[in-house]
Amino acid sequence: MARINDNFTKLPGSYLFSEIARRVSAYRAENPGKNIISLGIGDVTQPLAPTVIKALHEAVDEMSEKETFRGYGPERGYDFLLNAIAENEYKARGVDISIDEIFVSDGAKSDSGNIGDIFSVDNIVAVCDPVYPVYVDTNAMAGRAGEFTSEGRWSKLIYMPCTEENGFTPAIPEKTPDMIYLCFPNNPTGATATKEQLKVWVEYANRNGSVILYDAAYEAFISDPDLPHSIFEIDGARECAIEFRSFSKTAGFTGTRCAYTVVPKELKREGMSLNQLWARRQSTKFNGAPYIVQKGAAAIYTEQGKKEIRSVIDYYMNNAKVIRDGLTKAGLTVYGGVNAPYIWAKTPDGMKSWDCFDKLLKEAGVVTTPGAGFGPSGEGYIRLTAFGSAEATAEAVERLANIL
Amino acid sequence: MARINDNFTKLPGSYLFSEIARRVSAYRAENPGKNIISLGIGDVTQPLAPTVIKALHEAVDEMSEKETFRGYGPERGYDFLLNAIAENEYKARGVDISIDEIFVSDGAKSDSGNIGDIFSVDNIVAVCDPVYPVYVDTNAMAGRAGEFTSEGRWSKLIYMPCTEENGFTPAIPEKTPDMIYLCFPNNPTGATATKEQLKVWVEYANRNGSVILYDAAYEAFISDPDLPHSIFEIDGARECAIEFRSFSKTAGFTGTRCAYTVVPKELKREGMSLNQLWARRQSTKFNGAPYIVQKGAAAIYTEQGKKEIRSVIDYYMNNAKVIRDGLTKAGLTVYGGVNAPYIWAKTPDGMKSWDCFDKLLKEAGVVTTPGAGFGPSGEGYIRLTAFGSAEATAEAVERLANIL
Numbered sequence: 072m073a074r075i076n077d078n079f080t081k082l083p084g085s086y087l088f089s090e091i092a093r094r095v096s097a098y099r100a101e102n103p104g105k106n107i108i109s110l111g112i113g114d115v116t117q118p119l120a121p122t123v124i125k126a127l128h129e130a131v132d133e134m135s136e137k138e139t140f141r142g143y144g145p146e147r148g149y150d151f152l153l154n155a156i157a158e159n160e161y162k163a164r165g166v167d168i169s170i171d172e173i174f175v176s177d178g179a180k181s182d183s184g185n186i187g188d189i190f191s192v193d194n195i196v197a198v199c200d201p202v203y204p205v206y207v208d209t210n211a212m213a214g215r216a217g218e219f220t221s222e223g224r225w226s227k228l229i230y231m232p233c234t235e236e237n238g239f240t241p242a243i244p245e246k247t248p249d250m251i252y253l254c255f256p257n258n259p260t261g262a263t264a265t266k267e268q269l270k271v272w273v274e275y276a277n278r279n280g281s282v283i284l285y286d287a288a289y290e291a292f293i294s295d296p297d298l299p300h301s302i303f304e305i306d307g308a309r310e311c312a313i314e315f316r317s318f319s320k321t322a323g324f325t326g327t328r329c330a331y332t333v334v335p336k337e338l339k340r341e342g343m344s345l346n347q348l349w350a351r352r353q354s355t356k357f358n359g360a361p362y363i364v365q366k367g368a369a370a371i372y373t374e375q376g377k378k379e380i381r382s383v384i385d386y387y388m389n390n391a392k393v394i395r396d397g398l399t400k401a402g403l404t405v406y407g408g409v410n411a412p413y414i415w416a417k418t419p420d421g422m423k424s425w426d427c428f429d430k431l432l433k434e435a436g437v438v439t440t441p442g443a444g445f446g447p448s449g450e451g452y453i454r455l456t457a458f459g460s461a462e463a464t465a466e467a468v469e470r471l472a473n474i475l
Numbered sequence: 476m477a478r479i480n481d482n483f484t485k486l487p488g489s490y491l492f493s494e495i496a497r498r499v500s501a502y503r504a505e506n507p508g509k510n511i512i513s514l515g516i517g518d519v520t521q522p523l524a525p526t527v528i529k530a531l532h533e534a535v536d537e538m539s540e541k542e543t544f545r546g547y548g549p550e551r552g553y554d555f556l557l558n559a560i561a562e563n564e565y566k567a568r569g570v571d572i573s574i575d576e577i578f579v580s581d582g583a584k585s586d587s588g589n590i591g592d593i594f595s596v597d598n599i600v601a602v603c604d605p606v607y608p609v610y611v612d613t614n615a616m617a618g619r620a621g622e623f624t625s626e627g628r629w630s631k632l633i634y635m636p637c638t639e640e641n642g643f644t645p646a647i648p649e650k651t652p653d654m655i656y657l658c659f660p661n662n663p664t665g666a667t668a669t670k671e672q673l674k675v676w677v678e679y680a681n682r683n684g685s686v687i688l689y690d691a692a693y694e695a696f697i698s699d700p701d702l703p704h705s706i707f708e709i710d711g712a713r714e715c716a717i718e719f720r721s722f723s724k725t726a727g728f729t730g731t732r733c734a735y736t737v738v739p740k741e742l743k744r745e746g747m748s749l750n751q752l753w754a755r756r757q758s759t760k761f762n763g764a765p766y767i768v769q770k771g772a773a774a775i776y777t778e779q780g781k782k783e784i785r786s787v788i789d790y791y792m793n794n795a796k797v798i799r800d801g802l803t804k805a806g807l808t809v810y811g812g813v814n815a816p817y818i819w820a821k822t823p824d825g826m827k828s829w830d831c832f833d834k835l836l837k838e839a840g841v842v843t844t845p846g847a848g849f850g851p852s853g854e855g856y857i858r859l860t861a862f863g864s865a866e867a868t869a870e871a872v873e874r875l876a877n878i879l
Binding site: 072073074075076077079080082086089112114115116117118119121124127128131132134135136137140141142143144177178180181184185188189190191192193194204205208209212249250279280281282323325326327328340341343345348351352354355356357358359360361362363364460 | 476477478479480481483484486490493516518519520521522523525528531532535536538539540541544545546547548581582584585588589592593594595596597598608609612613616653654683684685686727729730731732744745747749752755756758759760761762763764765766767768864
């Protein structure tokens with residue numbers, strides 16, 4: 072008799088954004104014709120940049136001719152994209168990353184979930200609280216989280232609270248973790264980490280043999296020139312960190328799917344190269360991102376592509392300002408939205424996150440994300456995203472101000 | 476100290492096709508200018524069909540306008556593609572599959588590797604021998620394979636030999652497996668399974684609670700009208716089987732990436748729906764195939780698309796005939812190539828597979844795949860694929876005939 076992976080049965084409810092989608096659908100069904108604005112799931116709304124569109128068309132044309140058709144590509148990505156990433160994302164910031172340390176994929180969600188494959192299921196995992204649920208859920212599925220307790224926590228995970236009191240910056244935990252998930256600029260709080268703060272983590276990881284799983288999916292939204300965009304800007308990170316990056320938010324690729332993960336060659340545990348382990352994992356369970364999509368991604372590194380991408384990011388960051396200012400004026404306490412596309416707002420009168428979510432949906436027709444969905448310390452907050460259109464964002468903020 | 480998944484350290488050498496690529500590169504470096512023809516990795520060579528190209532261009536244009544831009548899609552695929560699959564691949568053959576039983580993905584390699592996530596690591600796994608290495612390697616990574624022994628076998632796997640003696644059809648194993656990987660038309664042997672043969676497996680699985688993981692990636696190459704294209708043509712399969720399908724070979728999508736997996740709602744183990752487990756896995760660790768790619772895939776189900784796809788498949792199957800006939804004439808014993816794009820040839824004079832691979836590469840400049848790379852019972856065979864161009868295939872067969 073085939074047995075299932077019973078870790079799945081321990082997962083509470085559904086994936087956060089599936090649950091939100093369910094509630095929105097139900098509300099929509101009951102209120103047909105009602106105009107609902109979503110500042111909930113972090114999905115972009117602006118079209119792909121003209122330079123990307125041009126590259127996609129050209130790549131499609133290449134696929135139509137025998138001479139230029141592409142079949143299986145390298146599992147880790149085409150050199151043209153790997154080189155563009157190494158040059159523009161790293162070398163331009165004084166960081167040396169070689170192309171055989173970069174692995175192109177179909178998404179940072181896949182990568183940050185699949186990376187667990189190369190680690191022992193006995194490792195102790197630390198996550199921020201609140202946190203992007205994928206880190207927690209994928210570790211729960213693998214058996215690293217233990218049991219889900221009545222307090223809404225997993226028994227084996229180390230939670231690192233990120234609260235108003237500590238400026239949403241996690242402190243070094245009391246118990247030493249083997250794997251440490253960090254995300255800056257942070258999803259969901261919008262908090263950032265300075266070089267000095269990351270240095271503390273890198274030194275701690277190197278001292279203890281921990282591995283830092285660094286999610287830098289939102290680095291393009293950093294406006295402060297002193298903030299690091301990559302953990303590899305920190306000395307010693309090549310010995311202890313893996314970095315996840317994505318084109319989803321940077322270039323509007325949420326529906327086009329392209330991302331990459333950097334695993335430095337110096338990163339070894341138990342004598343094994345994690346770069347080689349990840350290469351083995353990817354070459355065995357993945358067949359590369361589509362050629363067409365990789366051509367589109369590479370186009371953002373042309374001069375014109377860079378300008379176009381920048382202007383879309385500026386557009387979203389203006390939304391962030393509108394949300395911040397509007398909610399502050401309406402009397403809410405808000406965080407984030409300066410170096411990150413997420414605004415982390417305290418609910419009014421200490422309202423529970425899901426209650427606030429329901430209230431804002433029902434009274435204002437605005438979809439947010441309940442902070443509690445990101446972990447126990449997210450209770451009492453809601454997350455809003457800057458990825459709407461300018462018009463819809465302004466309208467949503469006005470509606471929220473009216474009911475708050 | 477972070478520990479690695481030490482199952483990775485048990486894997487012998489590299490992934491088969493990476494090793495072939497390495498040998499070919501080395502040979503090419505030593506023999507610059509030499510014309511090498513690959514009948515090795517099963518990669519297509521013909522361009523995407525015009526109808527697919529048109530759909531891809533249209534989808535790219537949609538991504539360029541705010542009104543038609545697509546961000547995150549449903550993790551399990553867009554309804555337009557799910558409906559086209561249900562209608563054309565299943566209903567047209569008298570099989571009822573509902574769209575919430577179909578999960579669109581980026582590849583059958585990903586799916587057949589990732590499916591292990593939902594099963595207990597204690598399950599006993601049976602594979603054919605020879606076999607597509609992904610089933611074996613991914614189970615080894617998960618810890619289901621045990622130790623790799625000096626006989627070139629994994630201690631915990633059940634091997635089901637597919638040999639000349641049994642017509643390359645596996646027999647029911649002595650020990651009862653929990654998970655049974657079957658692939659028809661078969662990669663690498665090109666063998667097929669009749670409805671009667673599959674019926675035996677389905678009844679066996681239902682009697683024992685085993686789950687059949689049925690890889691039907693090559694069903695489009697079946698020419699015999701009596702052969703089943705799907706395991707769901709067999710009564711009782713909805714209670715015991717998961718089916719993997721791919722656009723890679725059917726529509727030349729090896730570099731465009733789209734596939735799907737069918738998990739029927741009746742399939743339960745330990746009271747849990749495997750459809751729901753897989754939905755949870757995919758919504759947590761995957762973000763859907765690109766919108767553009769899904770539009771391209773759906774185009775093969777238009778009337779014109781079907782004709783175009785058919786003519787490419789016929790083209791490849793003519794190659795298969797050329798290889799079969801040429802090698803037979805040259806004195807080799809060959810199998811497959813009639814209802815499958817793979818030809819399974821006995822090496823001359825009982826030569827070892829890798830020796831034969833090296834000989835054909837060095838003396839004829841033709842890349843094949845050594846049968847031993849697919850498992851112990853593949854020793855003494857080489858696999859050739861029908862996916863080359865007609866010209867290159869004819870030339871390769873002539874060169875092989877000259878040296879054999």
